[in-house]
Amino acid sequence: MAAVQKIGIVGSGAGGLTLAALLADAGLDVEVLEKAEGPSTLGSGITLQGNALRIFRDLGIWAEVRERGYPFNELGLRAPGPDATVLAVLDDVRVGGEDLPATLGMPRAELAAILRRRAEAAGATIHYGTAVTGLQQTGGTVTVTTAAGETLTYDLLVGADGLNSTVRAAIGIEDRPRRTGMGIWRAFVPRPTEVTRTDLYYGGPAYIAGYCPTGADTMYAYLVEDAQERHGADGPAIMGELAAAYGGPWHEIRMNLNASANVNYTHFTTHLVEGGPWHRGRVVLLGDAAHSCPPTIAQGAAMAVEDAAVLADELVRVQVFDDAVLTRYWQRRLPRARTVVEASVQLGQWMLEGRRDADVPGLMHLVSDTVKVPV
Known part of the structure; x- marks a missing residue:
């Protein structure tokens, strides 16, 4: 029998739902606490590399x-x-193994729905409209207070609640995301037939112009610029103006950047909890709550689901719970997370500095060699 039997997971992102499915598969009582009123249907697309796909294959949802x-x-x-002009077409590294593609793009809402169904099928319960406002540890339990005034008690609580984690703050970890100086426009639009892979354009009015196919008829496009205070209502017009400098599929993308287009703007941020453990007592962090990085290497979601796989492994295989269980988890994850975070930030910094002599291939090989190794 596993050392903990009832587990609360705060947040229903990719990491939280992956962990819920893995722990429920092991027969544990799992509750996911999500502050949103229901499953998200928002967002643009997501780029998943082979190390994430490898875990989804192991989860049976590939x-x-x-x-x-x-x-x-x-x-x-x-x-x-x-x-x-096409300057080069490169074979991407299949970090998940030769039996998986190097990369897969998909709508964020579709991935969330697949993971949600998988977690529920395993026996996990998802409580929507449940915002955690505080927690208290007593002996071998964690008691959570919600905005509705409920109290819920668990053997272990996992904070998978993102960049601005309530759980992280509640246990006194002071690391917070900081802005890196870049911002990104994203648009979820119809896919031109010629878009069959990610293409990157470096230079022009944006640092990067790129796109990723997410399905037979869909894709998301993005433009990376100096961070600014942008307003969503003006998004389609501003993104269209920036996109005018780019040819190829951007002509058709630009025509779809109308007032009804799904366009959003966010700042690049980063942080890493590395000055101490990712837990306090029986409360532990996962995914963006513990580490975050700009999307320059497209490893954010992969790092979260890897966290989930490692944490589940540590929890399920022990019969006595002590501090060493959670210590092994973050010590296994910290070097890998640090490599990805630092590389993601470094790529952006080189662009901000206008460095033309930067060893981008070397940095990308370092990341590929790191994530190629299964967790």
């Missing part, structure tokens, strides 16, 4: 993920400007 997404094995580099 066939559904593949069906709902768009897999590819190449990366294109194009010149900025109206001609969008």
Whole structure:
């Protein structure tokens, strides 16, 4: 019998739902506490690399993920400007193994729905409209207080509640995300037929212009610029103006950046809890609550689901719970998370500095070699 039997998970992102499914599979009583009133249908697309796909295969959802997404094995580099000249087409590294694609794009809401169904099928319960406002540890339990005035008690509480984690603050970990100086426009739009992989355009009015196919008819496009205070209502017009400098598929993308387009803007941020453990007593952090990075390497979701796989492994295989269980978890995860966070930030910093002599291939190989090794 596992050392803990009733587990609360705060947050229903990719990491939290992956952990819920794995622990429920092991026969544990799992409750997911989500502050949103219901399943999210928002967001643009998400890029998943092989190390995330490997965990989804182990979870038994790879066939559904593949069906709902768009897999590819190449990366294109194009010149900025109206001609969008293809400079190179590179074989992308299959970090999940040769039996999985290098990359898969899919709508965020589709991935969330697949993981939600998998967690519920395993026996996990998801409570929507349940915002955690405080917690208290007494002996071998954690008691959570919600905004509705409920009290819920668990053997272990997992904070998988994102960048601005309430759980992280409640246990006194002071690390917070900081802005890196870049911002990103994203738009979820129809897929031009010629878009069959991610292409990146470096230079022009944006640091990066890129896109990722997410399905037979969908894709998301993005433009990375100096961080600014942008307003959502003006998003389609501003993004369209920036996109005018780029050719190829951007002509059709730009035509779909109308007032009804799903366009959003966010700042690049980063943080890493590395000055101490990711837990206090029986409360532990996972995913963006513990570490976050700009999307320059597209490893954020993968790091969260890897966290879930490692934490589940540590919890399920022991019969006596003590501090060493959670210590092993964060010590296994910290070096890998640090590599990804630092590399993601470094790539952005090189662009901000205008560095043309930066060893980008070397940095990308470091990340690939790191995440190629199963957790």
